[in-house]
Every structure is written in structure tokens, then in C-alpha cells.
Amino acid sequence: MKVNRLGFRDYRNLKENELIPGPQVNVICGDNAQGKTNLLEAVWLFTGGRSFRGARDQELIAFSSRAGAVLALDFEAEEREQTAKITIGRGAKKRAAQLNGVDQPAASSLIGKFCAVVFSPDHLSLVKEGPSMRRKFLDAALCQRKPAYARLLSQYSRTLAQRNTLLKDISYHSELLETLEIWDEKLSGLGAAIIIERKRYLERLSEAAGEIYDGISQGRERFAVRYDSGLLRDGGEEAGYRERLFSLLQNGRKEDLNAGFTTKGPHRDDLLVTVQEKSAREYGSQGQQRSCVLALKLAEAALLAEALGEKPVILLDDVMSELDASRQDYLLNKIQGWQVFITCCDPNSISGLSQGRTFYVENGEIRG
Structure with a gap:
């Protein structure tokens, strides 16, 4: 499973644009509150679930938008290229979805069509x-x-x-x-x-x-x-x-x-x-606790890949902090054969990236 293109309009603070990721590691770098996590959240919504940040749909729409937000995904799954679209309307309008141009009964109908595993700082509560x-x-x-x-x-x-x-x-x-x-x-x-x-x-x-x-x-x-x-x-x-x-x-x-x-x-x-x-929980250091959650989430991805017959996309939000250099190297260079999206604030933490793509986000604008 692989994301080929993510398009977005009126989604949170992101300026209308598209992201063309690489097939392996994609690092999204920028200061806090610039829009890095919004990109990962947008990808995650195509799994058919709610926001992994616990946000209500109305919070996903840009303040300046009257009509609502639109997300589009070109992806590979089941050995073919597919497309999906999500619209999030204002007021009582529910989230709607299309798959390969066909309207779906609900956004949750995308469950099982596109699969991903996400880690966010909130998951440290595990x-x-x-x-x-x-x-x-x-x-x-x-x-x-x-x-x-x-x-x-x-x-x-x-x-x-x-x-x-x-x-x-x-x-x-x-x-x-x-x-x-x-x-x-x-x-x-x-x-x-x-x-x-x-x-x-x-x-x-x-x-x-x-x-x-x-x-x-x-x-x-x-x-x-x-x-x-x-x-x-x-x-x-x-x-x-x-x-x-x-x-x-x-x-x-x-x-x-x-x-x-x-x-x-x-x-x-x-x-x-x-x-x-x-x-x-009682005796682990911050780095050990973060490593525990990462191990559980990556293992979740491995078992899901086994069940699906193809590897889900891995989304890692703010994962590099509180990890030493060797643990950072594992995430950047040792997860082979998966498409991975990693957000970070410190450019120095990705200096060891041997292959992959790096994007920079500032005030909702993406370059890279």
C-alpha cells in the first residue's frame, strides 16, 4: 500500500496544494503549529476512521472556508492504482467519501480499502x-x-x-x-x-x-x-x-x-x-516508554500487513524527540520496504537519513 498523491483544499491551516511523497521514508519538518501533523491526519482520514487527535469534523475545516474541506488521495492497493475523495461540510453536513469515483454510503466505508498505522504523542498514554x-x-x-x-x-x-x-x-x-x-x-x-x-x-x-x-x-x-x-x-x-x-x-x-x-x-x-x-509505566525512562509504544505500533503494522497481504502506510508524528541517535537511526533507515511519513521539528534529527524525501512546512505552505 502506498500514497502517490495527497491533495487538500480548505483543510485546517494547509494552503491548497498537493503532496507527492516518495515510496520509502518521507520526513516532514517544521516548527510547531505549522501544519506538519495536519498532513498526517489528512492521510489517516482515508482509513475511514476519525481524527487520531480526537478532533471533531468541524475543527478540520479552515476558518476562511464557507463550503468545507476537500481531501483527495491517489494510492496503490490490491495491486492497482486507486483514488479516494473526502469532503467535510459545514454545519449538519456529514463527512462524505468517494472511492474510485463512486459515492460511498459513509466515510467509514473506506475502512479496509486504505490502511495505515499511526503513532502520535498522545499514544504515549498506552x-x-x-x-x-x-x-x-x-x-x-x-x-x-x-x-x-x-x-x-x-x-x-x-x-x-x-x-x-x-x-x-x-x-x-x-x-x-x-x-x-x-x-x-x-x-x-x-x-x-x-x-x-x-x-x-x-x-x-x-x-x-x-x-x-x-x-x-x-x-x-x-x-x-x-x-x-x-x-x-x-x-x-x-x-x-x-x-x-x-x-x-x-x-x-x-x-x-x-x-x-x-x-x-x-x-x-x-x-x-x-x-x-x-x-x-512505573520504571521506564521517557525514551524507553516512547520505544515501547513505537514497538507496539510497528508490530501492529506488521501483523496488519500479514492479514492484508500488503503493507499499510506508517505515520509517525513527532517521534524523534527523546530518542537517542541509535534509536533515531532505526526509524530513519532500518524500516525497509514500507512507505513511512515522519514529522519532526529539529532538522538535525534527520541528518542521518540515508535515503528518502524531506519536505518543509511553514505556515501551511509545503516545499520540498
Whole structure:
């Protein structure tokens, strides 16, 4: 998978223009708030997802624009050249998309047509913050790799919300207690399926990320990540996960009623990330934590490539800071066979780039 051209009009602060990247490493350099991340964000939108910065669609439109923003992408995928277009309208107008000249039902219809993996400074929360961000990372990776998982996750979320509502209602209507078992049955089936998918994926992700981290650290440090679930702490085969989760829900019913929400299940699970067998969150340096997240994101890209049969585009935003020279060299010169976009502020950090293209952004203008 490769971007051949990115066109943009009235998108954030970017002046109307187009970017013609090279097939390997593309470095986008400039001071803060000049538009570097906007370019990566524009590419990412063609995956069919929302902004990786959490921005609302209306925030993506230039202040001066009345009509809205337009993005165009020429890319290679499935061994052929393709085109896509995204329009983002003002007011109540929803984001619209075309693929190869054909209007799509929704912008999300682009999911699976163009694939990318993104790292941004916000992703450091994978290590630094609580379990919700790590679950979100794991689920997003699985959804892009396996669309059926997205449907499973949606079903689980709806069922969980309904059970939580029931837990609150029981305090006012005790007769509803006897209906709780129905939701326990449904939730345990969906939850067990989610845990199985996550566990299988993470086993492969851990192996791939370990190899990448070994390259980033030049073999100086050992990296590991494992799935942490109350369901798995006592061992047991996958075939029995549903019954074990049902038992956890049953045994935790009093706690759930007191809390007013479901306290057991995959929505409470976590990933344990370690360097040198110590928690990266508690003991890792800034550079180690950044390296951990990079290893996870690059491993995500590798597994996605395996599933797709072609390599997704890699987007690395502000990745060079807090990395020593050897780790920077790995990102610039050792990721072979992938199209990579890297943003940075300091031109000195890319002085070791052996091959690739460099672009400079100033006040929304691009040159290079």
C-alpha cells in the first residue's frame, strides 16, 4: 500500500496544494503549529476512521472556508492504482467519501480499502496512563485487521450498557433481579469471544514487538507485553472461558449491584508492558516508554500487513524527540520496504537519513 498523491483544499491551516511523497521514508519538518501533523491526519482520514487527535469534523475545516474541506488521495492497493475523495461540510453536513469515483454510503466505508498505522504523542498514554487506553489500542488494531471483531465489540458494548442500566434499575425495582441472569448469559458469551480474540492477537503482537524493540534498542533491553485478565489468572482452556466469565458475573453480582455497574469482564482488562522485566509505566525512562509504544505500533503494522497481504502506510508524528541517535537511526533507515511519513521539528534529527524525501512546512505552505 502506498500514497502517490495527497491533495487538500480548505483543510485546517494547509494552503491548497498537493503532496507527492516518495515510496520509502518521507520526513516532514517544521516548527510547531505549522501544519506538519495536519498532513498526517489528512492521510489517516482515508482509513475511514476519525481524527487520531480526537478532533471533531468541524475543527478540520479552515476558518476562511464557507463550503468545507476537500481531501483527495491517489494510492496503490490490491495491486492497482486507486483514488479516494473526502469532503467535510459545514454545519449538519456529514463527512462524505468517494472511492474510485463512486459515492460511498459513509466515510467509514473506506475502512479496509486504505490502511495505515499511526503513532502520535498522545499514544504515549498506552504506557503512561491507565488500562482504558491500552484496551482501546488493542481493540482498534483488531478492528482494522478483522472487521468482524468490530461487530462483536459493538454487540458487547450494547449488552454491557443494558446490563449496567438494569443494575441501576434493580435498586428501585427488586423484581427485575431475576432477569439479570439473561444478561449474564449474553454478556459472558460475547465477553469470552472478545478475550479469546485479544489473547490470540496479543500473543503474536508481543513476539513481533519484542523483535522490533530489540532492533530499536540494539539488543540492550528486553521488552514484553501480555494480556492481564481476571479470567485468565487461574489458567484454563479457551473452551471454558464463557462458563468462567459467567461464574465471575454471578459471584460478583452483589458488588455490581452496590457499584451500579459491571465490575468484571473484558472492559476491565489490561495489557502489562515491561522493559527488563519491570513495568514500563512505573520504571521506564521517557525514551524507553516512547520505544515501547513505537514497538507496539510497528508490530501492529506488521501483523496488519500479514492479514492484508500488503503493507499499510506508517505515520509517525513527532517521534524523534527523546530518542537517542541509535534509536533515531532505526526509524530513519532500518524500516525497509514500507512507505513511512515522519514529522519532526529539529532538522538535525534527520541528518542521518540515508535515503528518502524531506519536505518543509511553514505556515501551511509545503516545499520540498
